Structures are given as C-alpha cells and as structure tokens.
Amino acid sequence: MSKQILFIHGAGNQHNPLGSGKLVASLRQQLGSDYEVLAPDMPDPDHPKYLAWKGQIEQEQGKLNVDALLIGHSLGGSMLLKYLAEGTYQKTIAGLFLVAVPYWGKQDWEREYAVPDDFASRLPPIQHLFLYHSRSDEDVPFSSLGRYQEQLSQATVRVLDGKQHSFTEGLPQLAQDIKRLEPGS
Template structure:
C-alpha cells in the first residue's frame, strides 16, 4: 500500500506556469509508486478565502490514513497551517512540509490568512516538521521563514540559495526529506 501525501497548492490554479503543478508532478515522479500524492483543486484559487479552503482541507484530511504526510506550498501552506492551528484536527501527523510559506501580518486583508499568535501550541502532534525557503524568493520574503523558525524551533529549516518560489524544476530536498521521514515512522 502506498503512503498518502496531501499537497495543498498555492494561490492561483495549480497548472498555471508558476503554479504548484510542476512541483506536484515532480514529487510524484521522484517518490514513485510507494507514494500517492493527492493534490486537490482548491476552491476559487484566484480569490481564495480561508473558509472555503479550510472546509476543503478538512474534507481531504478525512480521507487520509493515520500518520499523514502533508505538504503546503505558498498560500496553501498558510491555509494548511491555519487549519491545523484551529485545534480541531488532532490525529498525529507523520510529516508536515511547508514550502515558501508567507507569514501574514496583522493588516486587515492579511488577517484572513494569518495564524493566531499561539498557533504553535495548538498544532496536533507532528513527528517531522520541515520549512523550505529560498534566500532570495521573489514572491514571499525570506523574513517569513525567520518568523516561522522563531515560532517553530523544533522544525528542520532548509534555506535554499537562489530566488525560486514555485520550484518548477523540482525540489530534491523535499523528496528526500519525505522519504526519510516516512521510513522512520
């Protein structure tokens, strides 16, 4: 039986040129038949709302086996983390992999996506937590990684050289970390 991975894509349609689709395809190919990468189309991706995405995340998590592997890319990582911080999902998570995730501030329009200040204490048990961010990401500032690193000191942080955000050519470290994390379960 293959290991299930739930991948929540970033804003916009995942199959647009700078969308998450190429990273999703890369992961499925790199991980092989031992893994099933589930990447549902999220609701209204060009005008995302937390309520709609949170509801979809809840449905998708309900379809997974125990000890899920979760990947969130960009806004999808924000939405996934916020959902998990609501405290309603309490099943253990084998691995949470957050790629190029913005740390939202407190400006009015950002509040919808922002995690609560105490979000780290409200997360379900997570065996392996990884944060990936390019040093010169042109979409999400590198300072976002530092903010998450402060709040999640248990996370393994992968600082990547360059300015990649969507990782359209793939992210070998992510595939490697997924394999290593799932083999230690």
C-alpha cells in the same frame, strides 16, 4: 499500501505555468509508487478565501490514513497551518512540510490568512516538521522563514540558494526528506 501525502497548493490555478502543479508532478516522479500524492484543486484559487479552503482541507483530510504527510506550498501552507492551529485535525501527522510560506501580519486583508499569535502551541502533534525557503524568493520575503523559525523551533530548516518560489523544476530536497522519514531509508 502507499504512504499518503496531502499537498495544498498556493494561490492561483495550480495548473498554470507558475502554479504548484509542476512541483506536485516532480514529487510524484521522485517519490514513485510508494507514495500517493493527493493534490486537490482548491476553491476559487485566484481569489482564495480561508473558509472555503478550510472546508476543502477538512474534506480531503477525511480521506487520509493515520500518519499521513502534509505539504503546504506558499498560500496553501498558510491555509494549512491556520487550519491545523484551530485544533480540529485529530490524526497524527507523520510529517508537515511548509514550502515558501508567507508569514502574514495583522493588517486588514492579511488577517484572513494569519495564524494566531500562539499558533505553535495549538498545533496537533507533528512527528517531523520541515520549512523550506529560497534566500531570494521573489514572491514571499525570506523574513517569513525567520518568523516561522522563531515559533517552530523544532522544525528542520532548509534554506535554499536562488530565487525559486514555484519550484517549477522540482524541489529534490523535499522528496529526499520525505523518503528519509521511512524506516530503512
């Protein structure tokens, strides 16, 4: 049986040129048939609302086997992390991979996406946690990575050179890290 990966895309249609779709396609190619990458279209991605995305994440997580891998890209990572911090996900998480995830403040509209201050203590058990962020990301400030590092000290951090955010050419380090989690790799 192939290893399942649930990929939650960033804001905007993932099939647009700068959407998460190219990253998903690259992952599928690099990981091969040993992995099943589930990348559902999230509700109203141009006007994302947490409750709608939470509902979709709950529906998708119901399809996952134990020890699935979870990937959140950009806003999708924010939504996934907030969902996990609510404590309703009960399955073991073999790996959580957060790619270019913004750290939201507590200002007006940002509250919808912000994790609680104590979010790290509320997460379910995660066997492996990885954070990826480009030094010169033009969409999400590099300082977001530092904020997550402070809270998630157990995470393996991958600081990437360049200004990539959408990773339209792929993110080989992500695929390598996923493969390394498999016994015998």
